[in-house]
Amino acid sequence: MAKTSRKWLRIALASLLLLAGFFESPSLAGQRGVYVTPVPGKEGGLLGPTKIYDRSYAVVIGINRYQKLPTLTAAVADAEEVAKVLENHGFEVALLRDGEATRDAIRILLGDSLRRKAETNDRVLVFFSGHGDRPDAMGYLMPVDGDYKSPVSTGISLKEMQDWFDTYRAKHVMFVADACYSGLALPVTKAAPLDPETKNYLKIITSRPVRLAMVAGGRDEEALEWRGKGLFTRYFLEALSGSADENRDGIIEAREIDGYVRPLVVMMASQQFRKTQVPHMGRDGEGEFAFLNPLGARLMLGSLKVASRPEGGRVLVNGQDTGVRTPGMVGDLKPGRYKVAVEKDGQRSTEIEVEINAGSESPVALALPYVIERVVGREGPRPLAQGRLVAKATRKETGEALVGEVWANGVKVGRTGNPLSLDPGVYNLEVRFQDKPLYKEQVRVASGGETTVKAFFSWPLEKPQVEQTYAPKSGMSAMAKGGWSLLGIGAAGIVAGGVMYKLAQDEIDAQASSGSGDQSAYDAYGASAYTGFAVGGAALATGAILLIVNATQKPAAAAYVPVLESDGKGLMASWRWSW
Numbered sequence: 137m138a139k140t141s142r143k144w145l146r147i148a149l150a151s152l153l154l155l156a157g158f159f160e161s162p163s164l165a166g167q168r169g170v171y172v173t174p175v176p177g178k179e180g181g182l183l184g185p186t187k188i189y190d191r192s193y194a195v196v197i198g199i200n201r202y203q204k205l206p207t208l209t210a211a212v213a214d215a216e217e218v219a220k221v222l223e224n225h226g227f228e229v230a231l232l233r234d235g236e237a238t239r240d241a242i243r244i245l246l247g248d249s250l251r252r253k254a255e256t257n258d259r260v261l262v263f264f265s266g267h268g269d270r271p272d273a274m275g276y277l278m279p280v281d282g283d284y285k286s287p288v289s290t291g292i293s294l295k296e297m298q299d300w301f302d303t304y305r306a307k308h309v310m311f312v313a314d315a316c317y318s319g320l321a322l323p324v325t326k327a328a329p330l331d332p333e334t335k336n337y338l339k340i341i342t343s344r345p346v347r348l349a350m351v352a353g354g355r356d357e358e359a360l361e362w363r364g365k366g367l368f369t370r371y372f373l374e375a376l377s378g379s380a381d382e383n384r385d386g387i388i389e390a391r392e393i394d395g396y397v398r399p400l401v402v403m404m405a406s407q408q409f410r411k412t413q414v415p416h417m418g419r420d421g422e423g424e425f426a427f428l429n430p431l432g433a434r435l436m437l438g439s440l441k442v443a444s445r446p447e448g449g450r451v452l453v454n455g456q457d458t459g460v461r462t463p464g465m466v467g468d469l470k471p472g473r474y475k476v477a478v479e480k481d482g483q484r485s486t487e488i489e490v491e492i493n494a495g496s497e498s499p500v501a502l503a504l505p506y507v508i509e510r511v512v513g514r515e516g517p518r519p520l521a522q523g524r525l526v527a528k529a530t531r532k533e534t535g536e537a538l539v540g541e542v543w544a545n546g547v548k549v550g551r552t553g554n555p556l557s558l559d560p561g562v563y564n565l566e567v568r569f570q571d572k573p574l575y576k577e578q579v580r581v582a583s584g585g586e587t588t589v590k591a592f593f594s595w596p597l598e599k600p601q602v603e604q605t606y607a608p609k610s611g612m613s614a615m616a617k618g619g620w621s622l623l624g625i626g627a628a629g630i631v632a633g634g635v636m637y638k639l640a641q642d643e644i645d646a647q648a649s650s651g652s653g654d655q656s657a658y659d660a661y662g663a664s665a666y667t668g669f670a671v672g673g674a675a676l677a678t679g680a681i682l683l684i685v686n687a688t689q690k691p692a693a694a695a696y697v698p699v700l701e702s703d704g705k706g707l708m709a710s711w712r713w714s715w
Contacts, residue, residue, distance in 0.1 A: 178385035181336025188342040190257040194227040199266035211265040214369040239279040254306035268315035310348040310425040314366040346423030371397040388427040438492035440466040449478035499557040523581040541568040615686040622679030629672025636665035
């Protein structure tokens, strides 16, 4: 009885706090507005510092200790970290953990308080980490007092949550769930996202409304935990740290988060758990939920990537030693033109001018004079034109891109799918997953050209398999038809020879008995018999040879060669050839 009373007391207190205005905490009440300062060359229609949001609200829910459901290990820690990151992004956060996350408390917060709070130029984010359920076509999030035996009455319908979000005045609303079966939360897509090359793109997406749902997996997939953290949440947090800002324009869009998180979760779920987990994102509207890149002012700067032949040279920028040795990176340079050279062992390369742009990396390769004399056979130095290498890793069964590390000659040079600038030459290429080289090939990078390597992976397979790609035409081949025709001709020749031989024998018998046999007829029958035998035998032999050759024709094939891990299983690299 006392336990029941305490339970209802907690619910009542939580409800009173929410109704009283939980978000008006003194430490957050002074935060007003989210401003974007456009990166030069990537303004997207924004002119100077632009206010894209007035207020930012977040509800973060994490439940480990359920009253009637299995205990989780990472949900609360995930929720606490997400709440901290969102606060750093300017959100006013309401955090519900374990016993605070009752069905009534969540319904009051999302169904009433947020609906009244959020205004037209605000953004709202709801994050849930815990159990989900799918007893029928409808999906449910399970609060701390939820029960799988009665999910409809104790859970929170995802359709109901979607209806709440539709009533919010906020222009941007985003629901993020790291829960099993959360794929059912996806709304029907009513508008495709705009092409980032659209004129005034940033101005459009930050002003138009949108409702977004980003979920950890599909309808029937588990939300996996790895190393004390939800797999989906791990990469969601990485994305918010700035890693997802693909075009380095200072804004992390929801589409960029999805593009960053999805391939990493798919790859790690497959490699670490031998399971499938594919995050999904659904939308209603042409806007984009936007975060500011925490790198901030650094996006206004550029960097210089310098390589030299030979390596180990000192990088000079505008005549000053940067302290960087080749190959190396000189970072935090203001946009503009710089003079770059390399010095080593008393030799100095030609000084060349390099354009540095905001938020981008400018590669340059230099050669010292004595190297050019020996290798090129001419006096004086000259810059070496680099080539590009693109290594793509694809899962054969689904066609989805896998994200791995690309190594060239034992040095990590980037990730799969990204164009990599390399000096011309031959490289021992490796694609590594979790520091394991699962694909190896020797490739040549040409000066000023681009080399693309495509590796297809499939697993778990424990022995090589051959996939036949040759499809024989319907009917009999010409060689087979000829073989069978010759067999028919041969058989007819043998039979005709036998008949002629019998007639010749009859003439011999007639001569022996009565002396009246015709010698000329005997000679004709005998010649015909021998001709029939000879022609028939030759035709039979030739037809048999043609049929044997036709039967031994081999098709083109695709072979899968396993690269086994310590447990005897692994990814399978594939390539094609013809016998």
